[in-house]
Amino acid sequence: MQILYPTIKDVAAKANVSTATVSHVINNKGRISPETIKKVLKTIKQLKYHPSRSARGLASHKTGNIGFIVTSDHFLKTEAFYTRIFLGVEFEAHRHDYYVLLTTTKSDFKKGDSLPRFVLEQSIDGIIVAGKIPKLLLETLCEQKIPLVILDYIPKYFECSSVLIDNVRGGILATNHLIEYGHKNIAFISGEISHSSISDRLRGYKQALNDSNIEIDEKLIETSDDYLSMQNGYKATERLFKKNKNVTAIFAGNDTIAIGAMQYLKDNNFNIPNDISLVGFDDAETNSLLTPPLTTIQVPKIDLGIEGLQLLVNIINSENKMIKKSIVPVELKLRESTKPRL
Amino acid sequence: MQILYPTIKDVAAKANVSTATVSHVINNKGRISPETIKKVLKTIKQLKYHPSRSARGLASHKTGNIGFIVTSDHFLKTEAFYTRIFLGVEFEAHRHDYYVLLTTTKSDFKKGDSLPRFVLEQSIDGIIVAGKIPKLLLETLCEQKIPLVILDYIPKYFECSSVLIDNVRGGILATNHLIEYGHKNIAFISGEISHSSISDRLRGYKQALNDSNIEIDEKLIETSDDYLSMQNGYKATERLFKKNKNVTAIFAGNDTIAIGAMQYLKDNNFNIPNDISLVGFDDAETNSLLTPPLTTIQVPKIDLGIEGLQLLVNIINSENKMIKKSIVPVELKLRESTKPRL
DNA sequence: TGTATCAAGTTAATCGTTTAACCAAATAAG
DNA sequence: CTTATTTGGTTAAACGATTAACTTGATACA
Structure with a gap:
């Protein structure tokens, strides 16, 4: 047949x-x-x-496949973000004649849980990990001695090749933008503050304030470790305004938080950008549909994926499995949610 | 090592x-x-x-992989739509112990162009095609005698297993909703009218009007074969209003068209939903962020993918390669862009 | 008692490549 | 004019499964 x-x-x-x-x-x-x-x-x-791929794989132990791992939580809750990274990886993989096997994993990987099938069945030549995954899983993966690159996350107490967003720089760009617009009482709100990306954005915020000799007011920093959801953005803004009456600008840890903030501000009759300027950090592509369109730090997610795959291919093809790191730049995307303070 | x-x-x-x-x-x-x-x-x-997958593949001619094909045009322009379908396929594949190899293909496949690598290298057991792909490519794929299921598109003059959205029913639901809200001058606007999905939505629109004994006014139907972009939604609405002054409701061929229409209406000082009610057809997940949130026909894209993969697995495992078809239901998602006519 | 039948495995070929080891002829070196 | 080296290949053994065909001992049947 x-x-x-x-x-x-x-x-x-x-x-x-x-x-x-x-x-x-x-x-x-x-x-x-x-x-x-x-x-x-x-x-x-x-x-x-x-x-034939199978025959080649059997004889040479090269499969022509790359495994892509992301936690199902992340994938579902921040779909557009990880989807775009995946697309970048997939795009670049195509150029290098690799296929990408996507798998999601639980965010509570325990001892005894089994690794992704593609690892066990040896059907990949390398692994790309997108975002934070359980430490134990990462360790177990590394033990397998399969080339591995991690994207958008640095595990603590752990060294591995990675591609990161320049979050600190993003934080600086966002904050400087608000400073240049004449704002002094600039708040930072976010969830998931223990995630390296978010804490780096906060670091950028603080550094920018410092560089402009603006005192850092802890009352203007409203963070938690809750998930980066609209609800938590709403709540964070609520808490911020309970402590603080004279905020004129908000830098949100990501766009979802910013949308939640937007909601709170609308509900409480603040006008954006006339009363409050708002800057996000780009996890979504839909900001231009918001009213007003959201000024944000643009993250090149596709590029992040591309860079990640290139790094992985490098590692696969090189003898010495040294650790390599790469950082992708970000830029300010000016829209209508920020305005010079008169 | x-x-x-x-x-x-x-x-x-x-x-x-x-x-x-x-x-x-x-x-x-x-x-x-x-x-x-x-x-x-x-x-x-x-x-x-x-x-080992490779060894199994070589010996048994079963790879444990499914190929997923979509044109790069579609994927880039309607990313969220096909991404979600892919996610559904991937999710269900996981349950059936398959991996999904994604590939994009040009939308102008010509004689002599090569098939996706996974076909040539025999690294898949079946193929899922998402959306419209060039006829020649589809024919060439079918010649390979690999089990194949096509999603969200029926090629003309061609029989193959498929999973479709119930577009006609969606058209009826949307139109009936507007009729029930007391609208009489209901317009239909869209691009890509030659795509089976869109023309089916139009058919639903006509059928609903017929069933309610409302005469079909061709002047209220403003379609083209241009791509389903916001720009073309804007233009279609513009053309519609040039011909027609007394429209009170618009049914847009998809959400992107609807967003374009929204833009035009805002630019021309129509209030939604007070002056004009607007219904879309769900290709995006971001409608709730619009102002006002868009009433739409909700398409279960994940389910579409799931159903597609199940169908494919069925075909792979069954002896007689008969053609099977499946239709996934849609429902009205009521938001704030429609309002009863006083 | 002799012969089928059956259950429970085993043997060995096969799938389509890669690759280490080998070889013969040509060329270079001394 | 030998002997080493290089060139341009070939041979055959893997790689790790699957599977058709075979075996062997037990049970059933006439």
């Missing part, structure tokens, strides 16, 4: 060489004369031959 | 049986006594053995 694909034997027979020669031509190995190479390549083309 | 995984031989040796017996136990084939099964399973657990 299934169509019969030509095998390496067919090519070898037709080209009057051994299968080893064909294999060598395909993989640019061994010593083959230019004429033979030409002849073999021509035959491959004629027969429309493509080596 | 790489950790050494146990092979079927290790299991066989330790359990004092042949590799064939182990294989039979794993695959529930052959005649093995309960005690032997128990013994083998125990050994497998002890050694933490997992069969």
Whole structure:
């Protein structure tokens, strides 16, 4: 029933060489004369031959697949964010002739829980981890000695290759923007403050204030470790205004928090941007649909994925499995939720 | 360097049986006594053995992978829509122990262009096609005799297994909702009218009007074959109002078109929903962020993916490769962009 | 008692590559 | 003119499963 694909034997027979020669031509190995190479390549083309992945995998222990791991929590709650990273990875993988196997994992990985199937069944050559995953899982993965790159998260007490967003710089950009617009009472609100990305944004905020000789007022910093949801953005803003009456600008830890803040401000008859300027941090692509459109720090999620895959491919192809790190830049995306203070 | 995984031989040796017996136990084939099964399973657990995908693939011609094809155009322009479908497929694949290989393809597939790599390299057991893809590509895929399911699109002059959204019913629901709200001059606007999904929505619109004995006014129908973009939604609304002054409600072919319409209406000082009621058709998840939140027909994209994968697995496992079709229901999602006409 | 039948496994070929080890002819070196 | 080295391959053994065909001992049947 299934169509019969030509095998390496067919090519070898037709080209009057051994299968080893064909294999060598395909993989640019061994010593083959230019004429033979030409002849073999021509035959491959004629027969429309493509080596079987399974056979290659079995013989060479290279599968041509990359595993992509993200916790199901993250994926569901911040879908657009991780989806775009995945897309970046997938896009770049395509260029490098890899396929990406996506899997989600529980965020409460326990001892005895089994690793993603693609690890156990040895159907990947490397792993990309997107965002925070349980420490134990990460450790277990590293024990497998499979090349691994982690995106958008630095585990504490742990070294591994990673690609990060320049969160500190993003925090500085956002805060400086508000400072330049003449704001002095600039608040920072967020959830998940223990996540490296968020705490880095806060660090950027503080640094920018420092650099402008504005005193850091802890009452203007309203953080928690709750999830980055609209609800928690709403609540954080509520708490902020309970403690503080004279806020004129808010830098939110991410866009979802910002949308929650927006909601609170609308409910309490604050006008954005006339009364309050608001800056987010880009986890979503839909900010331009908001009223008013949200000024934010733009995170190149696709690029993050691309960079991650490139790094991984580098590691796979290099002998010395050294740890490499990379940081992708961010920029301010000016929209209508911020306004110079008169 | 790489950790050494146990092979079927290790299991066989330790359990004092042949590799064939182990294989039979794993695959529930052959005649093995309960005690032997128990013994083998125990050994497998002890050694933490997992069969290698590559080896299995080579020997049995089953890869455990599913290919997912979408045109890059669609994916980029309607990312959230296809992403969610992909997520549904991926989710269900996980349950069936499959992995999904995603690939994008150009929307102008020509004779001589090569098929997705996973087809050529035989690294998939079945294919899911999401949305409209070039006819020639679809035909070429079908020639390969690989089980295939197409989602959210029916090619003309072509039979294959598919899962579709109940677009006609969606059109009826949207239109009936407006009728029940007392609207008479209900417009339909859209792009891509030649796409089966859109033309079905229009059919639903017409049928609903008919059923309520409202005459169909062609001047109230403003369609084109342009892409479903906000810009084209804007333009379509503009054209609509040029021809027509007394529209009180608009049913848009999808949410993006609706957002474009919203923009036009705002720019021209129409109030939604007081002056004009607006209904979309759900391609996005972000409608609740709009002002006002958009009433729409909710499309269960995740379910569409799930259903698609189930159908595909059915086909893979069944002897007779007959064509199966499935339709997923839609429902009205009431928000604030529609209002009873006084 | 002799012969089928059946249960429970085993043997060995096979899937389509890769690759270490080998080889023959040509060239280079001394 | 030998002997070493290089060039351009080939041979055959893996890789780790699956599976058709076979075996062997037990049971059933006539």
